[in-house]
Structure formats: C-alpha cells, structure tokens
Amino acid sequence: MLVYSLPGTFETREAHLDLLWEAGATGLEERAGLIRAYFDTETELPAEIRDGQWQDEAEQDWLAAFKATLRPVRAGRITIVPPWLRAEVEAGQVPLIIEPGMAFGTGHHATTRMAVEALGELDLAGLRVLDVGTGSGVLAIAGALLGAEQVLGVDIDPITIPIAVENAQDNGVPEGRAVFVQGTLGDELPGDWNEPSDVLVANLYAELHDLLAGDYAAHLRPGGPLVLTGILTGKLALVRAALEREGFTAVQVREDGEWALVTATAPQS
Structure with missing residues (x-):
C-alpha cells in the first residue's frame, strides 16, 4: 500500500x-x-x-x-473511551463514548483532555454551555454529561455536525438538550443561543482565540467561565493580551507539555 x-x-x-x-x-x-x-x-x-x-x-x-493503540482517557470525573472499551471505565467515572473518525476529538490529545477536566471542575447543573469549534462534539457532550441543562456545539466544518450529533446520541444525550450547528459566533444561532451563555469552551488555537475574544465576551453572561485550549505555550502571551483587552479577569493557565489551557471570567459589564 x-x-x-x-x-x-x-x-x-x-x-x-x-x-x-x-x-x-x-x-x-x-x-x-x-x-x-x-x-x-x-x-x-x-x-x-x-x-x-x-x-x-x-x-x-x-x-x-x-x-489497538487506543486506551481509556481519564479527564477528571469523565473517562473518554471508544465503544469497545466501555467496560474498562472505572466505577464512579462518567463514561464519554467517542467513536474515532474523521472529526477531531478522540480525547487523547492533551488539549481535549484538559478542557474536559476544566469543565468537570465547574458546577454545570442547570447551565447552558456553548462549545465553539465543537469537532466531534466531545466538549459539548462532556458538558451535558456533567449536568448542563443545554449545550450548543458550533463548527465551521459541515462534516463534523452529523458526527457530533451521532456521538451525543451514543451517549444518551437527548436531541433537544444537545444541539450542533454549522457556523461561527458571528452567525445567527438557533433558539435563544444568541443570548449570552453561562459557560463558553473553545478548543481552537491562539490566533483564533485572539480574533474571537470579543465574541467570547459577547456570548458569555457577566462573570461566566471561559475555557480556552488548543494553545501552544509559546503563544500564551497572545491569548492573555486578547483576554485583557476584552476585560476578562481571573485568568489562569495550566500546561501539559507544549500545550496550554486558559480559564478566565467574563467581564461584569
């Protein structure tokens, strides 16, 4: 071959x-x-x-x-596994089943794992979680499994949307509770998602976080948690500057090798 x-x-x-x-x-x-x-x-x-x-x-x-190379990935309260390894999820862990395929997000990359861990540290009960650049839907689905009342996944790639929908179904997330659409934050979003969400998570890359920082602020309620990943440690300064520019506070960074995750709090007004 x-x-x-x-x-x-x-x-x-x-x-x-x-x-x-x-x-x-x-x-x-x-x-x-x-x-x-x-x-x-x-x-x-x-x-x-x-x-x-x-x-x-x-x-x-x-x-x-x-x-044969895939193993369960423990990410805080959630363990991300392909369907054939579900029996290996430890007792007390929440299984998140992802069928590996064309869309990014099997959970094995440090960026995805750190984002799931960060979501697990929040109390999402009854909240609305917006996942920007949803890919396979893993972060939106994680939000639903962790108690979010509604999740919306947005991605510019049309290939990802049916994959994310199928993954949500495989994890028992009701259709109305998890919605996935093609588009960007500049587009008209479905339902009441044009109103600020309670939590926003985005696994993109530093330059896009810089460009979208204003949109992040506009789509988050005052004081809402922001979770950003896909950031190379060498480009942290770009993301920090963007968040400072838009009035985000309580900026914190965690690193895993060459990758970083940044959390912050949306401006109060």
Missing part, C-alpha cells in the same frame, strides 16, 4: 486532513508528529501539502492497528 507522510502542526492539521481526503486518501492517522495518508495509487497533491514523502508499505489493516 502507498503511504504519504507529512509533518503537521495543530494550526495546519485540519486543513491538511481535508486536502488529503479530497485528494482521495482511503485512510488517515497521526503518528510521531506525522500525518500518514493511505492511497491506492500515487496521486498529484495540492501545493500546500507537497512537503511530504511517498513510501510503499506492506498491506495492513490500518484501522485495526489504530484501534
């Missing part, structure tokens, strides 16, 4: 994955900092992803190999 391997960063990851699918990849995986795409034949690729390398490898069941 032909494998095309190229380096990827968090910022370029989604664009690279989309281009590889569009070029005819039959499967994708990430290994040791590389995106590996499987093709039936060598293919002319877009210029943006021509810095990779083709190689011929022995045939294997790549999906089975990927599944």
Whole structure:
C-alpha cells in the first residue's frame, strides 16, 4: 500500500486532513508528529501539502492497528473511551463514548483532555454551555454529561455536525438538550443561543482565540467561565493580551507539555 507522510502542526492539521481526503486518501492517522495518508495509487497533491514523502508499505489493516493503540482517557470525573472499551471505565467515572473518525476529538490529545477536566471542575447543573469549534462534539457532550441543562456545539466544518450529533446520541444525550450547528459566533444561532451563555469552551488555537475574544465576551453572561485550549505555550502571551483587552479577569493557565489551557471570567459589564 502507498503511504504519504507529512509533518503537521495543530494550526495546519485540519486543513491538511481535508486536502488529503479530497485528494482521495482511503485512510488517515497521526503518528510521531506525522500525518500518514493511505492511497491506492500515487496521486498529484495540492501545493500546500507537497512537503511530504511517498513510501510503499506492506498491506495492513490500518484501522485495526489504530484501534489497538487506543486506551481509556481519564479527564477528571469523565473517562473518554471508544465503544469497545466501555467496560474498562472505572466505577464512579462518567463514561464519554467517542467513536474515532474523521472529526477531531478522540480525547487523547492533551488539549481535549484538559478542557474536559476544566469543565468537570465547574458546577454545570442547570447551565447552558456553548462549545465553539465543537469537532466531534466531545466538549459539548462532556458538558451535558456533567449536568448542563443545554449545550450548543458550533463548527465551521459541515462534516463534523452529523458526527457530533451521532456521538451525543451514543451517549444518551437527548436531541433537544444537545444541539450542533454549522457556523461561527458571528452567525445567527438557533433558539435563544444568541443570548449570552453561562459557560463558553473553545478548543481552537491562539490566533483564533485572539480574533474571537470579543465574541467570547459577547456570548458569555457577566462573570461566566471561559475555557480556552488548543494553545501552544509559546503563544500564551497572545491569548492573555486578547483576554485583557476584552476585560476578562481571573485568568489562569495550566500546561501539559507544549500545550496550554486558559480559564478566565467574563467581564461584569
């Protein structure tokens, strides 16, 4: 089988994955900092992803190999697992079932795990949680499982929405309690979601957090918790400056390797 391997960063990851699918990849995986795409034949690729390398490898069941590497991920009160490992969730933990697929968010990345942990430290009972850049819906679903009355997941990628909906159903979250829509914070949101939410969580990247900081403030009730992740530690200053600019307070940072999570409190007025 032909494998095309190229380096990827968090910022370029989604664009690279989309281009590889569009070029005819039959499967994708990430290994040791590389995106590996499987093709039936060598293919002319877009210029943006021509810095990779083709190689011929022995045939294997790549999906089975990927599944064999997955383990339950404990993230505070929640354990994120694929369906076939549900029995391994420890007693007292809340299982969050995610079928690995094309949408980002199996829970194994430090950014996702830290965000789930941060949500678990909040009392979400009866609250409304807005998840920006929802991907597979893991953070919105985590909010629902942790007691949120309503969750809304928003993503610009239409591919993610049916995946997130299916994941919510697999976790027993009622349709009306978890809603997923394609769009951005600048769009008209469904129902009363144009009113400020109680909690906002976003797993994006530093430059987008900088651009969206004003929208975060507008979509959060005064004093509401903000949870931001997907941030490289080298770009923390950009996110801190954006939050200060928009009047957020109580800014705190936690790090895991090269990744950081930032929490803050929305302006009081």
